[in-house]
Amino acid sequence: MTAVTESGAVSRVVPESAATGPRFGWLRERGMGASILVAALSAAFGVVLVEATAYIGAMLQADPYIGDSGTLAAVVAILSVLLIGVALYVAAIVTANTFATIVAGRTRRIALMRLIGATARSQRSEIAGRGFAVGLLGAFLGVVAGVLVAASGLYVAERFLGAVPEFTLVQPAILIPAVGVALTTWAAAWSGSRRVLSVTPLQAIGGSVERSHQDAAARPARHVGALLLLIAGAALLVLGVLVGLITPLGVVVSFVGGVLSFTGISLAAVLVMPPLLRLVGRLFGRSATAKLAAENAHRYPERSSRMAIGVVMGVTLVTMFAVALESVKALLTKAAGGTLGAEFSVIMDSFAAVMMVLVG
Numbered sequence: 001m002t003a004v005t006e007s008g009a010v011s012r013v014v015p016e017s018a019a020t021g022p023r024f025g026w027l028r029e030r031g032m033g034a035s036i037l038v039a040a041l042s043a044a045f046g047v048v049l050v051e052a053t054a055y056i057g058a059m060l061q062a063d064p065y066i067g068d069s070g071t072l073a074a075v076v077a078i079l080s081v082l083l084i085g086v087a088l089y090v091a092a093i094v095t096a097n098t099f100a101t102i103v104a105g106r107t108r109r110i111a112l113m114r115l116i117g118a119t120a121r122s123q124r125s126e127i128a129g130r131g132f133a134v135g136l137l138g139a140f141l142g143v144v145a146g147v148l149v150a151a152s153g154l155y156v157a158e159r160f161l162g163a164v165p166e167f168t169l170v171q172p173a174i175l176i177p178a179v180g181v182a183l184t185t186w187a188a189a190w191s192g193s194r195r196v197l198s199v200t201p202l203q204a205i206g207g208s209v210e211r212s213h214q215d216a217a218a219r220p221a222r223h224v225g226a227l228l229l230l231i232a233g234a235a236l237l238v239l240g241v242l243v244g245l246i247t248p249l250g251v252v253v254s255f256v257g258g259v260l261s262f263t264g265i266s267l268a269a270v271l272v273m274p275p276l277l278r279l280v281g282r283l284f285g286r287s288a289t290a291k292l293a294a295e296n297a298h299r300y301p302e303r304s305s306r307m308a309i310g311v312v313m314g315v316t317l318v319t320m321f322a323v324a325l326e327s328v329k330a331l332l333t334k335a336a337g338g339t340l341g342a343e344f345s346v347i348m349d350s351f352a353a354v355m356m357v358l359v360g
Contacts, residue, residue, distance in 0.1 A: 026130060035098050035131070039138020040183050042091035046084045046177020047146025048153075051169060053080035055154065056348075066222040069348065075248050075331060077322065082255045084177055085321070089259060090190075090313060092184040093266060099131060101190030110196055122320040124196040135182035143178050153350065160346065214347075226267035233261025250275020265312070269305035274298045277308060318356065325352045 026032065070316050103110070110123050150169055158164075236257025244250025274297050281294025297304040331346050 005240065027134075027289045029102075032130075032134060035095055035134045035185070035189075036095045036138045038091055038098065039135050039181050040142040042087050042138045042182040042184075043142020043177050044146035044149065045087045045142075046180070047143055047174045048149050049080060049083050050171055050173045050177065051146070051150035053077075053154070054171050054173070055157070055167055057162065058164045059266065061186040062165055075328065076307055077200045078248060078251060082251060083324075084180070085259075086317070087177065087256065088184050089262075090317065091181055092188040093262075093313065094310065095131070095134075095185050097309065099127065099189045100195065100302070101306060103127065103195050104194050107195075124190070124193045125317050127193040127196065128186060128190040130183065131193075132186035134189070136183025139181040142181065143174060144358070146174070146177075157350075158320040203357035223271055226264045229264030229267065233257045233259070233264060236260060262316070264311075266309055269309045270301045273305040273308045274301040277304055284340075320343070321352065321356065 027036075053076055060076065113123060114120065147169065154169060234257070237254055238257075240250045240252075240254025240257055242250070243253050278294045278299035280296060281290055284290040284293075325348060329345070
């Protein structure tokens with residue numbers, strides 16, 4: 001079968017399996033390496049988090065002064081679970097954006113497959129299946145890397161602080177981030193590939209362009225949903241602060257509020273980010289380069305918003321970890337009677353350094 005290529009020439013349409021060569025040749029396609037890296041970093045982040053919080057918990061239990069504090073044990077457990085949730089959420093957002101970018105770049109190819117009889121749902125299922133494979137591979141690499149990092153950290157800690165009784169690196173909980181990363185990567189690939197459903201066979205011979213800002217703005221249901229999520233998230237964040245004045249469980253309420261509000265920001269980014277980026281671009285002067293960059297940010301809103309939301313997420317995570325770790329240190333200091341031992345300070349600072357590197 002033949003089809004018109006971008007250059008206007010007539011070429012034979014080759015089935016995707018034959019075009020890519022080996023069965024897993026698609027792993028070499030553009031964007032797949034980034035997706036595997038994101039999944040691996042998320043899994044490694046979760047594994048290190050599980051091992052570090054288990055180690056801190058063992059240290060607290062071994063301390064004769066604060067070892068019996070049920071509040072501290074609960075706070076450490078809650079912090080571990082919530083931070084793993086943050087890691088999975090970030091992986092899902094980044095992976096969804098990555099697969100959305102991949103789909104946007106493969107619109108012509110998907111349309112060609114539609115032209116020779118493939119359905120939109122079969123194409124989407126194929127992309128989602130690849131997302132699951134990427135998640136499994138990234139989770140495996142992340143678990144291995146996370147265990148190695150944790151083992152190195154444990155060796156250093158034991159050299160300076162001595163061995164902590166009843167602690168081992170064999171923590172069954174490390175399977176939680178691994179399974180979570182695989183599932184969230186699959187779900188994110190399914191979500192990011194939703195544009196496949198709107199690709200028509202006619203686009204195989206037409207131009208493949210991204211939606212304009214006007215087209216993106218003409219989606220009121222999505223923007224109303226984003227606004228509702230923002231309002232609900234902000235309300236829960238305020239409620240979490242108020243509840244946190246009474247019980248540590250306030251951080252759980254704040255976590256849910258943060259997830260809802262940031263989801264709202266992500267959904268509304270395609271509408272809000274491009275005008276803001278164009279405004280920022282004007283601050284760089286009136287040169288041709290500055291004008292071109294500013295107009296491109298507005299001309300391709302989906303691409304611009306996907307790039308900008310990554311920066312927003314990075315700044316948010318760094319701020320969150322800085323505040324969370326300082327809050328935990330303050331709580332430990334209060335529980336220890338006003339003086340936090342040097343070994344606890346070293347462990348917490350080292351933990352903060354590792355987490356910041358993974359976030360970066």
